[in-house]
Amino acid sequence: MSARATRLVIGGIIVLLALVLAAWWYARYERVEVEVPVPPRGxxxxxxxxxxxxxxxxxxxxxxxxxxxxxxxxxxxxxxxxxxxxxxxxxxxxxxxxxxxxxxxxxxxxxxxxxxxxxxxxxxxxxxxxxxxxxxxxxxxxxxxxxxxxxxxxxxxxxxxxxxxxxxxxxxxxxxxxxxxxxxxxxxxxxxxxxxxxxxxxxxxxxxxxxxxxxxxxxxxxxxxxxxxxxxxxxxxxxxxVPPLYVLLLRYGWPLLLPAACALLAWLWLRARRFGPLLPPATTTRRALREHVEAAGEFVFRERKTSALYAPLRRAFDARLRRDAPQLAALDGEDLVAAVAARTGQPPQQVRAALQPTDLNHPERFLAAVQWLARWGLR
Structure with a gap:
């Protein structure tokens, strides 16, 4: 049997089976009227x-x-x-x-x-x-x-x-x-x-x-x-x-409100880790007056500008000297050093280190000079 004849036979069998199934369906089918309630209108x-x-x-x-x-x-x-x-x-x-x-x-x-x-x-x-x-x-x-x-x-x-x-x-x-x-x-x-x-x-x-x-x-x-x-x-x-809106929502809208509330609670639970600050608040920087002064002095020493701190004390010393001993204020150099040492009773080396400092950027020398000027110049 050729391939074409085989396909025809298979097709005929399929059609015959379809006809038999249709005949059985219509023989067994029964038309029944069913009343389906519909929502009221108007x-x-x-x-x-x-x-x-x-x-x-x-x-x-x-x-x-x-x-x-x-x-x-x-x-x-x-x-x-x-x-x-x-x-x-x-x-x-x-x-x-x-x-x-x-x-x-x-x-x-x-x-x-x-x-x-x-x-x-x-x-x-x-x-x-x-x-x-x-x-x-x-x-x-x-x-x-x-x-x-x-x-x-x-x-x-x-x-x-x-x-x-x-x-x-x-x-x-x-x-x-x-x-x-x-x-x-x-x-x-x-x-x-x-x-x-x-x-x-x-x-x-x-x-x-x-x-x-x-x-x-x-x-x-x-x-x-x-x-x-x-x-x-x-x-x-x-x-x-007419009942209030919340009464109508609770009475008729609970099928939607209940899952919406559950979804809201689930979302809040998922996002709960973000409640509050992510990091603790930064500690507010607080310094005492002494700490500020020390910080300012360290900055001046780093910038090698100690002369800016020395100059006001020297001007205050010169002003007091002109007020109390004008004849000493007219002196200069070693004469001034000797006269001030004799008047104050201090060793000439300390007076010279205070009035003629050699290296103010050296902490010890700077400290000795400003302490002497503050002691004798700001009275």
Missing amino acids: EAAYNPLYALKKALVASGHEVVARANLNLAAMALGPRDTLVLGSDVRTLSADQVAALLAWVDGGGALLFGLPAGARERPGALVDQLDLRLDDEAGQCLRLSATPAAAAAGRDGRQTLCFDTLVARAGIDEDEFDLLAGEPGRGYYLVGRDHGDGQWTAAGTLRFLRNDALDKGANTDLAWQVLAPLLHGGRVHLVYASD
């Missing part, structure tokens, strides 16, 4: 009560959603309902007073109890005389209605409440709604307030977008909201105050 991305808003609109209610509690702009009516889905501790005393006055006039209020608020519950909780307990949290096992289960939504859910209304010191007869486990606390309380009513829940997580898709949460939301709907507008407040 208002649903920042409004956690957006699904509740759409559900209430679909049921025929007029709904207004706001990012903060602005009572003047909201113009709450006597038959309106307010769902306060934010931390009630951010409300001021004036806002609480205006809010309770509106409830007293016929409004309906639903709010969530703030987590970790046992020591600082806020003005609204204090005005309603509720004592919170955040150490005895409990979970509620919810079951969806048969209709919700038949619609394909989850039949059973667990909803946990971190904050409860304490049983101790509460008069159960004063409340129209109390829900909780015996001996622990209430996760749902409510009562009339004037012509209106208010309801407080241990959490409002069952009203959020990701929770309303579950049948049990939907049923609970309707059971809580239905008694509060009186035909007026429904106001949804999903944030009464």
